[in-house]
Amino acid sequence: MRERRHARRLLIAMLAIAAVLPVLTLLVRALADVWRAPAVLPQELGLRGVRYVLSDGAGVVEAVVNGALIALLATAGALALGWPAARALAAAPRRVRHVLVLAIAMPLLVPQYAIGAGLAEWFIRLGVTDTVLAVALAHLIYTLPYVVVVLAGAFSRELIELEEAAATVGAGPLQRLALVSLPASRTALATAAMMALIVSWSQYGTTLAIGGETTTLAVMLVPFAQSDPQIAATLAILFLAPTLIALAAVARTLRT
Numbered sequence: 001m002r003e004r005r006h007a008r009r010l011l012i013a014m015l016a017i018a019a020v021l022p023v024l025t026l027l028v029r030a031l032a033d034v035w036r037a038p039a040v041l042p043q044e045l046g047l048r049g050v051r052y053v054l055s056d057g058a059g060v061v062e063a064v065v066n067g068a069l070i071a072l073l074a075t076a077g078a079l080a081l082g083w084p085a086a087r088a089l090a091a092a093p094r095r096v097r098h099v100l101v102l103a104i105a106m107p108l109l110v111p112q113y114a115i116g117a118g119l120a121e122w123f124i125r126l127g128v129t130d131t132v133l134a135v136a137l138a139h140l141i142y143t144l145p146y147v148v149v150v151l152a153g154a155f156s157r158e159l160i161e162l163e164e165a166a167a168t169v170g171a172g173p174l175q176r177l178a179l180v181s182l183p184a185s186r187t188a189l190a191t192a193a194m195m196a197l198i199v200s201w202s203q204y205g206t207t208l209a210i211g212g213e214t215t216t217l218a219v220m221l222v223p224f225a226q227s228d229p230q231i232a233a234t235l236a237i238l239f240l241a242p243t244l245i246a247l248a249a250v251a252r253t254l255r256t
Contacts (some may be wrong), residue, residue, distance in 0.1 A: 023240070029233035049234030059215065060235070066132060067201055067216035068242065073136035074200040075193055078143040082192065085144075086151035097152075104145045115141060116209025123210060130212035138210045139203055143196035150195060154188035190253040194246040201242055 029035070033046030053060050089100055107115065119138050123129040128137075162184060166176045182189070204218045211219065217239050224232035 023237075026233045026236050026240075029229060030237055032230060049230040052231050053234050053238065060217070060220070060238070063215045063217045063220045064238070066211075066214055067218065069132055070136045070139060070207075070214075070216065071197050071200040071242070073133070074139035074143045075196040077136065077140050078147040078196045079189070079193060081140070082144055082147035082151055086148045087155050089148060089152045090155035101149060104148055107141045108145055112142075112203065112205025113209055114205075116206035119206070120209050129210060130214055132214055135207050135211045135214055135216075136200075138206045139200040142203065142206070143199050146195040146199060147192040150192040151185070151188050154185040159184050187253060190250045194250045197246050198243050202239075 028042065030049050031045050031047070032042035033048050034044035035042040052058055085104075089097060089104075092100060116138060119141075120129060123134050123138075128134045159181065162180050163176050166180045171179065201216075202218055203216075204222060207214075207216050207219050217235065221232060221235040221239055224235060
């Protein structure tokens with residue numbers, strides 16, 4: 001028993017180190033004005049990266065706002081479309097369900113920029129390219145599969161029985177949705193929303209192909225990875241913030 005407890009603590013410690021160490025490395029790199037190889041530690045610390053991020057001409061605030069708005073729109077759209085799709089998926093026979101899950105996940109196997117380039121042609125014809133709405137619609141291709149798969153697990157036999165019980169006492173479709181289905185599925189909804197937010201927030205290739213002048217933090221960050229690692233590290237820390245907030249919110253939901 002003690003050996004298992006020690007092994008579990010060791011595993012937790014190793015996982016914590018694996019999670020924290022990359023963030024600490026980013027923090028050190030963001031504060032390193034001068035860090036020449038083969039030195040283990042920076043030769044000179046400073047806030048050049050922070051000053052750039054906070055400068056008016058950098059456009060970081062606009063990129064963060066664009067990325068957050070796109071992620072919220074893509075998440076809302078994925079939840080609205082994913083709820084009935086997940087319900088139908090859960091009700092399908094097991095063999096059919098496996099085929100449907102594979103079909104839903106197929107876009108995730110295609111390179112992002114390839115899908116974005118294909119969509120860009122149609123969006124140009126429709127006159128909706130280079131807009132926040134166009135990018136959010138494109139992100140649905142990636143957020144929707146995660147949402148459908150996660151929500152499908154919420155439609156258990158117990159939930160169906162609760163909905164049927166509510167119907168027997170006169171609850172209409174909207175009442176069953178608001179008073180039974182959504183509260184009973186709040187954990188799955190929170191998880192699906194978190195995954196959709198993170199997936200949309202981190203999109204690069206599709207955003208680059210569709211967005212044009214609609215810059216997000218992911219699109220802004222990548223070019224600095226080679227040209228200026230200090231600014232890239234500073235942007236990466238800012239890039240991680242929404243993900244950590246979403247994870248904390250879901251963890252709090254799971255505890256309640």
